[in-house]
Amino acid sequence: MKNWQQGYRGIGIALLHALVLVALWRGTDTADWLAFAVVYPLAAIGVGVAMHRYFAHRAFRTSRVFQFALALMAALSFGNAVHFAGKHRLHHRHSDAEGDVHAPHQGWWQCWFGSLIDCGYSEPKIRREAAHWFDFPELSFLYRHGSLPALTVCVVLFLIGGFNMMVIGGCLPGVLLLHQSSAVNYFCHCRGQRAFATRDQSTNNLLVALLTYGEGWHNNHHRFPRSARAGLYWWQPDLFYGVICLFETLGLVWEVQRIDDQRLRRADLALHS
Template identity: 35%
Template sequence: MTTTRRPTLERIRALRGRLYWPYLGVFLAFHLLLPLAFVPQLFSWTGLLLVPVGNFVFGSMGVNVGYHRLLTHRSFKCPTWLERTFVILGVCSLESGPGHWVAVHRKHHQHSDEEPDPHSPLVGFLWGHVGWLVVKSPATSGLFFHDKYARDVFADPFYSGLHRNLMWFWVWVAHASLFFPGGVLVGLAMGWSWPEAAWFGGSLLVWGVLVRTVYVWHITWAVNSLSHLWGYRNYDTGEHSTNNWFVALLTNGEGWHNNHHAAPRAASHGHRWWELDLTYQALVLLRRLGLVWDVVAPKVAEARVIHRGPHRPRRSGRDSALPSSTPSPDAMQDGDES
């Protein structure tokens, strides 16, 4: 066992001058383009509908299921073609390649809210939400980091291929390029003029890609920030994860974060009857269809159950001890398969 320090501002100061300009540039560009959503000609009800639909398809089934519950924690099994479909949907959320995403998240679980945690909001809300993404840190990049935390993912030629030459980014570009021409073709098929069809295609691009991508970004990041600052706790997990109903609602279940930290391998993040987890319900449906199996059920020691109430983290206190061993999908948490 090794003793680690709580995250501090010193770590951020040490990273000054290491801004990761490619990511920062994309982040700024997307947010600067958001006012396009307020252009009247670029609004359509179909485009607006693509935000929640896209959130479920690319956010819930892609990031929540593909990146998180499947690749990171191996919460269930499925055919290879379906696994890769989930992952490609996750790639279309533009949250980095699957191997890197998995490595960062596994490190977060191993050192949650301690000094090595890549994105603890105990340093500051903005750092935990987005700041950690726009700096180049040797602790979350490079061959050693990826080999330590995501060796199993990078061992698959399909996933290592997505990482090589930023192929995952070009997959996102390819999917985004379909929205405008698709909208134009639909408009022309409905008998609209070319300008009307072009405006409709533009609305699908702005709302179905730009707005949806930024929305999925922020609700994913809210799990890292809000769900470690405000909410209630069902379990004593040794860090500051909370169950945040607002984040859970936006992310279709990922906001039950204290439950997740108590049983990381469990496919279901909602442990009480009213903790709705639509992502898990999708897996239940797929299991009934025979497309997924060996779904891991929550298994938490009774001694870890605590009084349920509001939680606000404290920045000071006794340091906790964390294991220094390399996490693996099977070692993250024991659980029963159902």
């Protein structure tokens, strides 16, 4: 069963990349990129705000309805919010140690692609880490059928605009977000600066932060994992935190976790040691 699942994931990743290359080779039009402009921002929020800061780290609270909306956004990139939450918590527990399945010291391929094909953790272990999310039947459904929302979007886009719209609007967002997330996993554990003393090798990387809307302030994140804000200072851009603030203003989320100046001063700043 496990080997079948790994093969399915590997084929899926390869197929998404192949489809994108074929669509670009065939040529695209404005309608294709309009579809991308609609889907990609929602899928990006689904990865950074939903899967990472909410489902994995509970950086804010929200209603059950908007919680499900966040999980659907995560699924637009073929992501699985509950599965990611369990896997990511295990990553933090074993960061850059033996139990971390996507540490850079295991090699570029494993860090970038291999851990997506085989995360190294058993399903029971992942489910235990994310057990409270299974109290919601709708999240349990998405856990079992994680690809269904993205596939549904692909079918709708195909019916509206054909093959190229399906691929550019439905598949390309997932491909780009895969590489953006893998860039954080790799470069933010081996390239960059360490502002805080943590037990792992996490780093802050300005270029990765700009490319991933704030996720590249990874050393900050590992020092304060529950913080809704990864870019802790005014000069560290964090678009995902801005999205959370917008949601807060609209009343969609509340109890947003923030690190105040006093906590920052008390932190063990490696730069000032």
